[in-house]
Amino acid sequence: MSSEPPPGSGQPPPDDDPFRKQPPPAEGSGSPYNTPPYGGSPGGGDPYGGGDPYGGGPADPLAGMPPLAPSGRRTLARIIDMIMVGVVVWLITWGVGVSEYNVDNDDMQYGKSLAQSALAAVLYIAYDTIMISRSGQTLGKKWLGMRVANLDNGSTPSTQTTLIRSAVLWIPFAFCCACIWTAIAGGWSYFDKPYKQGLHDKAAKTVVVSTT
Numbered sequence: 683m684s685s686e687p688p689p690g691s692g693q694p695p696p697d698d699d700p701f702r703k704q705p706p707p708a709e710g711s712g713s714p715y716n717t718p719p720y721g722g723s724p725g726g727g728d729p730y731g732g733g734d735p736y737g738g739g740p741a742d743p744l745a746g747m748p749p750l751a752p753s754g755r756r757t758l759a760r761i762i763d764m765i766m767v768g769v770v771v772w773l774i775t776w777g778v779g780v781s782e783y784n785v786d787n788d789d790m791q792y793g794k795s796l797a798q799s800a801l802a803a804v805l806y807i808a809y810d811t812i813m814i815s816r817s818g819q820t821l822g823k824k825w826l827g828m829r830v831a832n833l834d835n836g837s838t839p840s841t842q843t844t845l846i847r848s849a850v851l852w853i854p855f856a857f858c859c860a861c862i863w864t865a866i867a868g869g870w871s872y873f874d875k876p877y878k879q880g881l882h883d884k885a886a887k888t889v890v891v892s893t894t
Contacts, residue, residue: 701818701829702837744877747836748891751828753872756880756890759822760868766821767809771802803856810848815841819893827894833877833887847886 744750775798813820818829818838830847832839839847854863867881874880877889 701831702835743833744889747831748893750878751890751892753878755826755828756871757868759820759826759828760864762822762825763809763820767806771798771805774801799856803852806852806856807845807848810852811841811844814839814847815844823890828890828892830888831891833889836891839886839888843886843888847882847888850885851880851882
């Protein structure tokens with residue numbers, strides 16, 4: 683009987699992951715990644731308490747990875763994804779009569795809103811989790827040339843990691859804070875240094891990097 687763990691068991695990604703970052707090149711090679719981006723500094727260490735994954739002392743986790751994606755492009759990709767999933771939510775609720783259920787009763791109105799919110803949360807989380815755990819990209823991110831990556835090694839996030847990331851972003855959005863929470867969580871990347879992470883990225887220890 684094989685002793686290898688089953689796929690999706692939370693084990694580290696395989697070494698042949700095409701997105702897994704490579705050790706930084708030797709000094710003097712002329713690579714643009716020798717200089718830490720966005721205010722990072724050699725030996726600055728990982729704010730999550732990690733060290734250099736290749737041995738030695740603390741190092742910038744972004745070394746050897748593509749440049750971080752601009753926050754403005756991330757926002758546009760998120761809007762594209764929200765529109766696409768939002769259309770599906772509307773079609774489903776309209777098809778089953780939820781959006782047409784209109785009576786002068788506070789309890790009925792609350793039930794209608796809760797059903798729409800629950801459906802929106804499930805679909806948004808499922809969409810993000812399935813797409814990102816497969817390739818690191820939603821459709822919006824793919825079209826705009828970026829992907830989600832693990833901060834520690836640059837690989838595609840696991841299903842568990844992506845589920846955490848998606849839940850932090852979409853559960854508050856659907857049930858209490860709507861666009862305000864999305865603006866706060868995603869907008870955090872405009873001010874975060876040195877990794878330009880949204881709050882959902884911080885929860886999952888991921889970053890968004892360019893693919894172009």
